[in-house]
Amino acid sequence: MKNYFEYADELGPLKTIHVHEPSVGLRAILVVDNVAKGPAIGGVRMAPDVSTEECFRLARAMTFKNAAAGLPHGGGKVVVYGDPRMPKSDKEHLIRALANALRNTEDYIFAPDMGTDEECMAWVKDEIGRVVALPREIGGIPLDEIGATGWGLSHVTDVALEYCDFELNNARIVVQGFGAVGKNTARFLTNKGAVLVGAADSRGTIHNPDGLDVSKLTEIKQSGGSLSDYADAEKLDRDAVIDIECDIWIPAARPDVIHQGNVHRLKTKLLVEGANIPVTHDAERILADKGILCVPDFIANAGGVICAAMEYHGASESAALQSIEEKLRRNTRLVLEDATKRNILPRAASAELALARVKKAMSFRRYSLFSTAPGFV
Numbered sequence: 001m002k003n004y005f006e007y008a009d010e011l012g013p014l015k016t017i018h019v020h021e022p023s024v025g026l027r028a029i030l031v032v033d034n035v036a037k038g039p040a041i042g043g044v045r046m047a048p049d050v051s052t053e054e055c056f057r058l059a060r061a062m063t064f065k066n067a068a069a070g071l072p073h074g075g076g077k078v079v080v081y082g083d084p085r086m087p088k089s090d091k092e093h094l095i096r097a098l099a100n101a102l103r104n105t106e107d108y109i110f111a112p113d114m115g116t117d118e119e120c121m122a123w124v125k126d127e128i129g130r131v132v133a134l135p136r137e138i139g140g141i142p143l144d145e146i147g148a149t150g151w152g153l154s155h156v157t158d159v160a161l162e163y164c165d166f167e168l169n170n171a172r173i174v175v176q177g178f179g180a181v182g183k184n185t186a187r188f189l190t191n192k193g194a195v196l197v198g199a200a201d202s203r204g205t206i207h208n209p210d211g212l213d214v215s216k217l218t219e220i221k222q223s224g225g226s227l228s229d230y231a232d233a234e235k236l237d238r239d240a241v242i243d244i245e246c247d248i249w250i251p252a253a254r255p256d257v258i259h260q261g262n263v264h265r266l267k268t269k270l271l272v273e274g275a276n277i278p279v280t281h282d283a284e285r286i287l288a289d290k291g292i293l294c295v296p297d298f299i300a301n302a303g304g305v306i307c308a309a310m311e312y313h314g315a316s317e318s319a320a321l322q323s324i325e326e327k328l329r330r331n332t333r334l335v336l337e338d339a340t341k342r343n344i345l346p347r348a349a350s351a352e353l354a355l356a357r358v359k360k361a362m363s364f365r366r367y368s369l370f371s372t373a374p375g376f377v
Contacts, residue, residue, distance in 0.1 A: 027081040031059035036361040040076030043113025050079035064354035065298035084115030099127040132308035141311040150184025152303020159332040169193035172246040177253025200241035206233035251278035273297040296347040
């Protein structure tokens with residue numbers, strides 16, 4: 001018999017919902033992990049090979065991310081089975097059906113993630129209203145357009161370099177994944193003097209030790225092309241992005257791209273996790289043994305959810321960007337200072353920080369994961 005509580009522990013998950021609507025081909029999973037700090041914010045991820053396990057791990061990462069960032073929100077996640085490049089009309093049917101299926105799940109707030117964007121959130125807004133990261137035209141702060149996560153990653157990198165032996169100017173960076181997070185991180189870092197020498201998307205890797213033009217790459221992606229359409233670069237297999245020698249390596253796509261089987265191929269000095277759970281815990285330990293500093297995901301890439309929470313509570317775009325900068329610089333320094341002083345992994349230091357905040361919030365509840373108060377999650 002299947003164990004439906006195989007992921008359950010003292011923190012959650014509060015609920016797991018499987019959604020199926022055959023008339024539009026919708027199959028999706030929602031995990032609301034922990035709402036002790038408030039209603040869960042977490043993105044809707046669309047990919048053909050998602051799973052319940054991936055959804056739970058991503059939801060837990062959001063619980064820690066939101067807690068570490070000091071947000072009044074818990075963690076959750078939705079995964080939708082499907083190719084995000086499907087025709088727009090088909091995608092709209094799926095997202096609208098998903099929103100209606102979860103209409104009464106008020107402890108989860110929709111947000112974009114890999115495979116969805118601000119337009120998808122506008123469809124959710126039209127159906128049920130409980131959403132963040134809306135297009136600017138309807139009063140939102142468009143996370144992808146302004147590059148909120150990349151903005152945060154650039155500041156995290158600034159602080160992390162205080163614990164490295166090189167500077168950002170002329171530092172060679174490699175970005176694995178060139179969607180909203182990857183392209184904006186590359187843009188912000190190259191504007192500060194770094195050089196993008198390698199990048200990968202789902203169709204391949206490109207490499208030029210003299211540098212890649214981020215603006216041209218972004219234009220290619222926005223027109224529906226692949227990075228391999230860029231002329232002035234060596235074309236490599238998608239997995240070859242791991243082998244490119246650099247100073248800063250930034251994963252910005254799927255989970256578990258770096259693991260025990262390939263971590264030894266990395267030739268970098270600093271790894272900043274732009275994606276959620278992109279490096280396995282075993283691989284992070286190996287990186288530490290090799291002297292490679294690794295800034296964990298729920299510290300490094302919290303810029304997007306900070307911006308989303310600020311929008312939800314009525315803040316302006318400028319206030320959101322300022323909050324991202326302040327929170328992430330402070331948290332990165334706090335975690336790396338603690339890790340250095342105690343000789344522990346940055347992930348261990350950041351997990352302790354987040355866990356303490358979640359447990360404190362849980363201590364105020366009659367029931368640890370939910371409240372019985374009317375209108376209070």
